[in-house]
Amino acid sequence: MNPYVLAVLLSSLGLGTTLTFASSHWLLAWMGLEINTLAIAPLMAQQHHPRAVEATTKYFLTQATAAAMILFAATTNAWITGEWDINNLSHPIASTMTITALALKIGLAPMHFWLPEVLQGLDLLTGLILSTWQKLAPFALIIQVAPAIDPMVLTSLGILSTLTGGWGGLNQTQIRKILAYSSIAHMGWMMIILQHAPQLTLLALGMYILMTSATFLSLKMVSATKISTLTTMWSKTPILAPTTALALLSLGGLPPLTGFMPKWLILQEMTKQELPLTATTMALAALLSLYFYLRLCYAMALTISPHTTNSTTPWRTQTTQTTLPLALSTTVALGLLPITPAILMLTT
Structure with a gap:
């Protein structure tokens, strides 16, 4: 263009x-x-x-x-x-x-x-x-x-989006579709807390943008669009492969990564609002999303590509792509959890 x-x-x-x-x-x-x-x-x-x-x-x-x-x-x-x-x-x-x-x-x-x-x-x-x-x-x-807006409408949109984002991504082989269902699930987390703490919605949106940017830029670096092409990632970029796996786990909300922060604060706020059933439903729905993130990590870290792969030749080559945005977004997507108390003070 x-x-x-x-x-x-x-x-x-x-x-x-x-x-x-x-x-x-x-x-x-x-x-x-x-x-x-x-x-x-x-x-x-x-x-x-x-x-x-x-x-x-x-x-x-x-x-x-x-x-x-x-x-x-x-x-x-x-x-x-x-x-x-x-x-x-x-x-x-x-x-x-x-x-x-x-x-x-x-x-x-x-x-x-x-x-x-x-x-x-x-x-x-x-x-x-x-x-x-x-x-x-x-x-x-x-x-x-x-x-x-009626609080019941916002709650219904949040729970339904989180469940749909989890279930929809389970049986996908295309990475872009998996990330689309990941987006739907994260939007559900933002909607569920909107009526109680809008500042947590903004925090969750910001963290989602950072983690998704790291994931997309990592996949762009190796031109991966299917799960099968992830099996050649370790041989192409041995450092980027575990970094991308950690970014995906951060999207899933595992501690001690950045993605745990918004989910932790949202669940904490819902329990303060005396909504234990809603909080439990959201936490269980997050496990569905975590499964397909783990599928991607498994393909990158624990499988070896067959010799008949249709992807580009899996040798370590010098890339001409800009790596600074990838480095910055990956660092932020993995290491912001220790500053949670400072962010919590700003949002209260």
């Missing part, structure tokens, strides 16, 4: 997200979401492959549907209350439509069906943008409208 075109598209992504962050009017927030969608569509279709075009079409139709629902909900709320302010979402019909549309935007269950299929058709860097940056603007709106 032409570097000038790429710069314009990435700038538009930043502009759309910033516009949604800064707006208190539904129309401006909707414009920011639309700029985001239109900016990432050319990045998704740049491969000129039927699968990429199909994924782009699915993503565009889904996001257009969600945007239309947001605009209709905002119009309904303005018709009833006379105001377009985001924080004044008082009518139950408008609030329910809004949270449904925003759940469709970020891929929360049961509106998650598009996400694995879309992510499967993208290259790893575009998939990274879709899994991280594209979540920011809708989540800013979700946090603002959460006080007007």
